[in-house]
Amino acid sequence: MPKTSESEPLLRIRHSMSHVMAMAVQKLFPKAQVTIGPWTENGFYYDFDSPDAFTEADLKAIKKEMIKIINRKLPLERIEVSRAEAESRIRAQNEPYKLEILAGITEPITLYTLGEEWWDLCAGPHVAHTGELNAKAFELESVAGAYWRGDEHNAQLQRIYGTAWETPEQLAEHQRRKAEALRRDHRRLGTDLELFSIEDEAGAGLVFWHPRGARMRLLIEDLWRELHFAAGYELLYTPHVADISLWKTSGHLDFYSESMFGPMQVDERQYQLKPMNCPFHVLTYASTLRSYRELPIRWAELGTVYRYERPGVMHGLMRVRGFTQDDAHVFCLPEQITDEILAILDLTEQILSAFDFRSYEINLSTRPEKSIGEDAVWELATQGLIEALNRKGWAYKVDEGGGAFYGPKIDLKIEDAIGRMWQCSTIQLDFNLPERFALEYVAADGSRQRPIMIHRAIFGSLERFFGIMTENYAGDFPFWLAPEQIRLLPVTDEVRPFAERLLEQLRAAGVRASIDHSGDRLGKLIRTGEQMKIPVLGVIGAKEAESGQVSLRSRRDGDLGAVPLATLLAAAGRANGERAAGLGLPAAATA
Template sequence: MVSVKLPDGSQRQFDTPPSVAQVAASIGAGLAKAALAGKVNGQLVDTSFVIEQDADLAIVTDKDPEGLDVIRHSTAHLLAYAVKELFPDAQVTIGPVIENGFYYDFSYKRPFTPEDLLAIEKKMLELVKKDEPVQRRVLPRDEAVAYFTSIGEHYKAEIIASIPAGEDVSLYAEGGFTDLCRGPHVPSTGKLKVFKLMKLAGAYWRGDSNKEMLQRIYGTAWVRKEDQEAYLHMLEEAEKRDHRKLGRALDLFHFQEEAPGLIFWHPKGWIIWQQVEKYMRQVFQDNGYQEVKAPQILDRTLWERSGHWENYKENMFTTESENRAYALKPMNCPGHVQIFRSNMHSYRELPLRYGEFGQCHRNEPSGSLHGMMRVRGFTQDDGHIFCTEDQILDECVAFTALLQKVYHDFGFTEVIFKVATRPEKRVGSDDLWDKAETALIESLKRSGCEYSISPGEGAFYGPKIEYTLKDAIGRMWQCGTIQVDFSMPNRLEAEYVAEDNSRRTPVMLHRAILGSFERFIGMLIENHSGAMPLWLAPVQVVVLNISDAQAEYAQAIAQNLKKQGFRVHADLRNEKITYKIREHSVQKLPYIIVVGDKERDGNTVAVRARGNVDLGVMPIEQLVDRLRNEVETRG
């Protein structure tokens, strides 16, 4: 007798060990048809999995998050099946689930084409209509190697050969196609109805640039057609908003091959930077941070003591001088510890908050570079709080509140909170990690924030809260963070004088709100589709004259606004006014001021807001009040 406990607390008894599919059928025909997989004692399994002893079971359908992952994983295999049907000589390698979809890498004698993608997708739809069962079997490692070698799938054989001897591996077959996989998969190909192949790319075998370049096919898969359509629409919007295109079109910045992963800022782009920095400097000042500046290059021995050399050296740029090894800082924290320990501090001074607009460099792989979103040189609004253990909670609560206000001022109203816990590769005792993780979780509870846990995603020196923003088209961007670090201050011998005159090691909170300025500004550009709010816009107002007769008046209006502190350009060219309006509208300027004889004689201005909104004629004082209010409220 096997007893199966369901999520609602009810139990079902079976005389012989049932499969997940049989349990679903015992509940109802509708659930049996909808079942994609099962969770037995929390482990995701196929519907064919047999439950040998008493267990908890949840039936996974397309309404569950795990169901979508199973669909996407199975669609990746369906893609490989279709490729083998059309191109029998192609060899399959790996095909994992990724965010919003999947990919599969292939080795083939010629490059795939967009026409091939259409044919492959058509074949996938044909295989779905066949509704072939997906069947699992288990083989000893060596038998599996022999099987894939016999059918000419040398990449699969190599993958299996790297598994320890004596272990079994699972294979999945659908129709005439068999693949290596841990699973689980949908019961049959007919469950896969909503998918689309997206693009082709290159990828080295096992990520090694010394090995063969494979062909990667990306795809997306969804439960409902409307979900896929919404996703594809979001991609279209993202393409329009691409900060790299807007950066060129609006003359903000550019990239070039001589400086991979680094940015050439143009005057207008640098104004945006300066406005962001000015705002964040005020945040430092208003919240008790003392601004500091640490060196760009530090001796290797300091990075060894901090733990970065052991855990992060592959991402660090290094150099030598006079037989000494140095590294450009990838992070600001060791430098801030040196500033702290340069003087002896009393417990009465804690918490002591340092802030720096710290320029960092990280040796990111060239293939991972992506405009401003992934660079090799960047500046952080970095801060470090030196405090006692008793102060951790209050500091974390205060930081979460501050961060939410900052994001709101930049136009982001939805924040997602995650606690990233200890990774396998870390420094410090488990007791200290327990304290740090508990403090972060309790701080979010006190802040009234719902949160999730990201197991193993913490930094090597401490757990962290990750703050993720949702932008105007629904994309997620992880930006801010606060990390609790018991280890680095101790490794770098930072101390303070406690109330009993003993020397103690402070706790160090690593925190950033924007994270990388470069990445955050790229996000702002895309979130606003280049139409920056007035307080951030490089040019806030342009003044246009209709004819030369108003040139002097237009220039006087521009000078007046400049004296009021606004960023203004006067376009006095002898061009048609419709042409000038259209040209500046394309530049997404917040306000266009037009002056003709009527405005000049009445000492007024005709005002157009972005989006060709006609605000009519008004005195210059009224316009100044409007602009000042919009800047001050960051409207």
């Protein structure tokens, strides 16, 4: 089911609280200059240029000053001014950042005053007076660096983050969820569970998949391929580089160059690392003349791309410079749009639900003011998306004019275990690339026509999805996906030969199993296995070795008791085949 946005009162509270914070900062630190201060998903922030480095002690002082301002019940008033008056006010305060902001504002120019002591350029909305803000329902959370206008070539600012709510209970719940998010942080879990790393020596934003993470990635890819083949897709493999002329034809060099790595010179030709897979799929389509009878053509690729991300925005697996997109492109007839979109929605649900993502927020973005393509084609494409969503029975929100210049799109966000929404899947219609590359098919009447091109990614990227999935499960992966499914814990050296034979049989049956050879006491063996979040631990003592059994402890189901090898192999095979969370054996099972 779609999620709703924050309430209008809450947005007013957060926006107003950001102004209160800025006023407090400038009162305590008169040399601090303000830049921008918007609300965020869970609160607000303001960026400051200050000669003083803000500390944790400063945050406490700022909060104390904010409470004083709140208790004064100062009015927040909207004033419309001329550009000349706004500029005069700004120059009088010696606020150069505000002059830059003013230059980008169109008429009317509005500002909000906070009592008679403070003001800022702002479009609102705000509460009527600070007395409407709950002094017990906000907190200043952290200080971080930020570049002016997000450009590392500009001045580095200090960003103070805060959170604000309507009630202290809401604040407490937010803080609980924040602590839970920290516990689930994929960067920490990636290290603790030995899944992946990002090595500074190799470069920022480049992921090293360790054996355990690589095994999981392979399982994800195998599922992806299996379901794509079943849905009528064929696989492509395309190069990582191409002559720079390809990116000129596709338009990426004109519109996307800031996110591309620089070209490399090879044999008197310039080559470019690919930031996208789509031009390669287009060239594959164009390699021969197609007939309408061949359409739809569905091609998919797990294609690694490279994009220049600024240093300040890279974050674990969520924002990296080299990543693998689960790209697919469908070339179809106009009348096939609805059926193809519906099939993509079905496949998206099938894949995401395999990882326990079943709650979605759907957005449909329509034609922007600046766009290409005929009205009739846009109307047909947009109605095709709408009809597919209606047939699927998914509620959605419309972002009027929010589509790309080359076609309408559907964006899907997934909700994780603690209620966070993550942008994931995208379905994008494209009238641009077929035109740029002069793609054609022979229609039933013998004429040459342009195909409709659909871009779509379900995971978005394997890296980012892996990070989201890790946080969703808090590293406690279901049995079928766990990199190590069963760890055998021999209690004495005498039972190790039996454990080795059992390990061979488990691995031969396709179970990802290992033996803990540390020689530690049983209690520590169990604790170590639990810390690594192994789904099933198999304790082997003299009794088990003599009876040919293994005593199982399941993370999900507790003590399963002593289980014969045949029972364990059957349960593990069934769990893997069904992509199940656990073995499916009853608790305290006996031989």
